[in-house]
Amino acid sequence: MSDLKKIKDEFLSKLSGKLDISEIIQIKSDLFGKSGLISTQFKKIGTIAESERKKFASDLNIIKDELQDLISSRINELESAEINKKLEKEKIDITLPERSFVRGKIHPVSQTIDEISSIFSEIGFSVEEGPDVENEYNNFTALNTPENHPARDMHDTFYLDEKKQKLLRTHTSPVQIRTMLKDKPPFKIIAPGRTYRSDSDQTHSPMFHQVEGLHIDKNINMGHLKGCLNYFIKEFFEVDKIKMRFRPSHFPFTEPSAEVDIGYEMKDGKIIIGEGDQWLEILGCGMVHPNVLKNVKVDPAKFQGYAFGIGIDRLAMLKYGINDLRAFFDCDYRWLSHFGFDPLDVPTNYRGLSR
């Protein structure tokens, strides 16, 4: 038996026994240290007859690799056993609660405004705003509602001065006036915002939200109005089909004027939009009155178009099944947490309005 074979057999048997890390390291040094058994054999290569030298070197390399592999695998084995043992001791109760986190929410009215803006953005409307405090002219007179017009009775107005010249806007329509006075036609805007009426009961609150729409251009007719609102309502309620009814009404600032009802039915106490044969009034609209256009220096012979006003709170209630309007402004933490939206849920065109 050659020396090599002897070394190999001896150490294979040694390494198969039960060893701790230091013993293995000792073996490693016995074999591969400066004067280790394997190292010594390598030094011998030069002295071996040329005819046998090649084979000897090859055998030696094979044995070296085999022993080396075995040693490192034994070391790994022991080391990982040791780590595992340590980790086992570190085990915690993973069912303990996580570190606390806070969750903010976006108010359903804000979310609804963003949804509305997103829908109208798709068909080319931009967003305009106006002040909450208005003068009498912008809120009424310019909108073809002169003093002593009975239509003013329907707007229970909050006034800020005895002469009744300054007031809290009763609708978002004065933004129409401001926008048209500021720019030149065409106009294609929506104007969401706070509105105020001195009215307070179960279904009315002294402050609420409206979104105004205005589209003025050449040849815009009632068909465009119908198409636009039909598109909006369908998109907003995220339904394929909607039942809509336009019926004549009267607003001083539009003519012809219409109120729009949508069809619904009650199922298990919840409103289902778009089905059934009940009607629900949701908005007022019409063709902008030529007197209004004249008041803002737009030539009614050249330009015409439509305007609409929608109650935002009402839309939010219908879409999200909120029963009580007054709760919107009551700031109850439980209500805000329940009906509020995650700030990451930004309504957009590409990902849709809601989840």
Place this chain on the structure above:
Amino acid sequence: MIITFDWLKDHLKTNLKEKNLLEQLTNIGLEVESVKSLSGDNELFKVAEIIKTEKHPNADRLKVCDVNIGENEIKKVVCGAENAKKGLLTIYAPPGAIIPKTKTKLVVAKIRGVTSYGMLCSESELNLSDESDGITELTREFKKNIGKSYFSKSKSNLIDLSITPNRPDCLGVRGIARDLAASGFGKLVDLREKKIHSKNRHTLKVKINKERGQGCTAFGSCLITNVKNSESPKWLKDKLISIGQKPISAIVDITNYVMLDINRPLHAYDADKIEKGIIVRNSKFGEEFTALDNKNYKLESGMCVISDNKGVLGLGGIIGGTRSSTEFNTKNILLESAYFEPGSIRNTAKKLNLDTDAKFRFERGIDPLSIEDGLDKAAKLIKEICGGEISKIDIQKIETYKTKKIKFDPNIFEKISGFKISLKEMIKILKDLGFEVKKDKKRLELTVPSWRPDISQEVDIVEELVRISGYEKIKYIEPIKKRKKSTLNKYQKLFHFLQRSVASKGYLEAITWSFTDKRYNDYFRDIKKEIKIINPISSELGVLRNSIFSNLILYINKNLDRGFKDLSIFEIGPIFNGSNPGEQNTVICGLSAGKKSRLSWIEKDRNVDVFDVKRDVVQTLVEAGYNSEKFFIDNETPNYYHPGKSGRLFLNNKKNQIAAYFGEIHPNILKQIDIKTESLVGFEIFMENLELPKKTLKDLKVKFSFSDFQKSERDFAFIVNKEVKAQDLIDTISNVDESLIKDIKVFDVYEGDNIPENQKSIAISVTIQSSERTLNENDLEKINNLIIKNVEDKTGAKIRS
């Protein structure tokens, strides 16, 4: 406006059903608000007489009444009405009847131990009127009806229409019938009133004073002498009852009927109570009269009054007076049919806070040509029912009605409505609505009916045509998905960003009123002007808010009362600086109460503090694109913040506009509001003061540079006077060499042992890195020395050895 289908049929021949009617009314713009049933169980409500009342044995306010309900049947009924007394004729509802107002079904019930069989009803319970004070009192006339049903057998429902203010003509049944007929729902019955041909003189002189602002332009009247006023005949009573009105006397009922039927308000005076003649004039300041509502009114000057020699008889077109009112013994009547200016009516009624059926109609505009028709119709009915002789009609006028004419281009119809109807159809609709139509080349020359004050221009005609042809004919034109202008401007984008950014830091968004309680507003008003609402909904909502805190603190307190302890809420919305349009700012205001990590097994709890809100403010602004390295912060804050624990933030050291305040809310306010929380901190970010970031995201992303050379961190500890600010040290260090000093961190602030009194130690770590080379020990030493020297020189600090 309440109508019944039966009454409509006086004016309209139709075979259609009520269901179709309701639909059609709404389709032509006469919105059906509600349909109430007066029939159904109606026959159960009987005329009855109280024959005996006794005090309830167990209740002071209740009575036990024996009620005769006909055919010698006596019922015991417990009743709480004060006016329940022996002999009173009233309306009895038996068990099983459904009370129209409350829709509750009556049952035999024990009331405080006494069994009551049915109920005696008030007018309001029967939807007859709003009168809920006591039970219905019927006149002696009804004695013969005891045991019979009070309501007639009509199965007609009460149809309540919401008539828009532009359509006074539809405040009469005939006007509604006319619209329906034009829309193809039956045929309008021709009811031309026969003229009164009388030879009797009208002996009461009527004069309209020609004075400035005279509210009456025409006053028609006739005398009816030797009448015998009485109960109305059954048909007339039934008519009024059928729409929920209570009959009073023939003369009053007739004037009411004519008003409801053809929208022609009338007034009947007892002619014998008028001194000499009628003068229609402006009131003088301080004049008084007692109106038919039994209230005394003190008049301002310039109100249109009907008067005689003795003084005011009534307010023209609004309400009559008691002095000249008709009664059952009235013998001679002056019947008035006049035209009053809507503006004048409205002004007077508003000033006196009066609302009557006549006022409601006159302020919308009565048909000026209906004066004679009204007199004809009413006088004839009075004669028929009450007898007497009718005089000639006298009409005084200070203005003559001019017919309105409109030239209408039929092409405009399609231009506005987007659909077509034939010229023939147009002409038919307009004629049916009462227009006179003449064709003039390409246009139609239209004479507007006198009952349509709302029509004055072409677009009004378009509306009529669209309305009557039906809104369902309007096409749906799909909107085009094209955008010429961005949806939001930069400022609006910032608004949305900040809103969601603050919410993402754990704040719940609230929306509260723009007005608030003066008391709360005062806590947060600082130096701002108070803005009062002249007519607030309640005194607690009497002023516009000068700060959002006033509302948020109120609501946070309510939530604390609900048992919540750790709360964060915010609102983004307007605050007001003045009462002119535009004197408002958009503010994001947040409040945080309580603790962080309350009842946590893993983290130690602590109160929320000023550095929490400082982080929220700074992080929000940084996320929005502002450079925090340029922020300038000091401690000048409004008086509602804790003076020592609050800050003011500017976007840069030019200090132009305040970007935000943050800090603890002043402890005095917490004490006064009695708010129970460990800590309350808040912030305000002023949107308009945020200069829009000049760089867009696109700009910011372009250049990407960094240094790979080794960086070094050096720590310094300085001892400074207590009032020296950390920011001063940071600014000084950063000025030493902006190209080399990459980061500065305050990692410890310490006062106490080993530090002299009134001084503190601030420990700072400075990161130094060059973008050109690796710095050697020499370089670093130089910078170190510079840092120490500058800080010591500028802030009086001493480096701690």
